[in-house]
Each structure stands twice: as structure tokens, then as C-alpha cells.
Amino acid sequence: MKAFILAAGLGTRLRSLGLDLPKVMVPVGDKPLLEHHLELFKRQGIRDLIVNLHYLPEKITGYFGDGSRCGVKITYSREPELLGTAGAVKKMERELLDGTFLVFYGDNLVRVEFAPLVEFHRARQALATVALFASPEPWTGGVVETDSNGRVLRFVEKPDPKQVSTNLISAGIFVIEPSVLEMIPAGQFYDFGKDVFPRLLAEGRPVYAMKPEAYIQDVGTPERLAKAQHDFEQGMLN
Helix, strand or coil: CEEEEECCCCCHHHHHHCCCCCHHHCEECCEEHHHHHHHHHHHCCCCEEEEEECCCHHHHHHHHCCCHHHCCEEEEEECCCCCHHHHHHHHCHHHCCCCCEEEEECCEEEEECHHHHHHHHHHCCCCEEEEEEECCCHHHCEEEEECCCCEEEEEEECCCHHHCCCCEEEEEEEEECHHHHHHCCCCCCCCHHHHHHHHHHHCCCCEEEECCCEEEEECCCHHHHHHHHHHHHCCCCC
16 A cells, blocks of 8 residues: 655744754654654555655655665655645556555654554445544644544534534545545645545545544644654653
């Protein structure tokens, strides 16, 4: 199985810390966030990875090279202009047509087992499956409502807080079938949460979601990065 790590985040809100880096290169512990991701995939036997690049791409390519130092194979996709989460994946369509693949948002510190998510996806013959986590501020992400079997009924990106009916939101980890790529326009900005999932649901296509056992912490602000650092140092990710 291949995985696409979305790594084009600018890390703008972290520059107050003096960190002028792509967000995935922000250090957590003694290594960049992206290195934690590569280790996570390698441990679970997923070694064929695609990483998209935008801001200061040489900071990433210069550190990781082809990925062999970390025991993985990295294919890079350069985006001079940002294409959105789905547009980025569409750009590498030819690399992803050979089977079910994972999409992984690179700006979270994560510990999760991918196998239960993939098994859930295949058992339900889903086109897309979204990993969920409980958030104290669900309106800041993609809010997902499901039926009792896990089929997604509604996916709303950053809704009005007054309209939130659940605290379960997208963890930025998706299992995707290649046929989904057909509905993403090439060369355009297109987003999974705002465009792809609402369209699949409007067409009555099978989109599912489950809440795996996981640790998920965004690192996009100084406060959230400090929490991720604290949790890592306390061994909460072991």
C-alpha cells in the first residue's frame, strides 16, 4: 500500500518562535515532525510514500533525500502553486492507480495503527474512509456525522459552532480508492473536506468513518506545538 503525506504547510503561525521551516520540519523531540511520520509508516510496513512540497522544499529534500536513510522510498511532488489537499493527490494520480492508498495530513503528531482502518474500509466496500478523533473544539475541523454502521451522513468543514452536533472530526487520515481520483479536476485547487467528500455524499456514494485508537495532536501554533513536545517527552506516544 502507498501513502500520500501532505507536507506543503507553511507553518506561518510558528514563525514567532523563530522557526522559518515547512511545518513538517518543525522539531518534536530530537527530529522533524516528518521523520516521526516516516517511522510510523515504516513500522507498519508501508514504505512507498509520496510527499508534496511547496514552501522551502530543499529543507525537506536535503534532509530526507530519497528516504532510504529512514528505510522508506519517497517520491516528491513539487507544487509551485498550492493545489489543495485533493488537488495535490490528483497531481500524482498515475502513481496511485494500482490500489487502495492512504492520505495523511502531515501537520499533526500522530500515533495510530492503520490496519484496523483499512480493514474497516474494505469490509464496508467504501470509496473513502475517514479516521476520526474527539475534539474539544470540533468547529475548528471537519465535523463528521455517521449512522450506527459508520456510514457518513454529513461532512462539514469548520462549521458554525452553533450547528455542531458531534465532537468527532476528521483526523486528516483517509483510506481512498483510486476511482475517487476521477472526480478531482486536474490542475485546480480542490479539497477533500470542502469538495470531494461533500460531492461523494451528494451522489450517494459509500463514504465511511471510524474512530481508531490513536494519539493526534496538531502542531500548527506555538501552544499546540508545546503540547505535542510535552506529550512526546512524557512518553505518551510510546
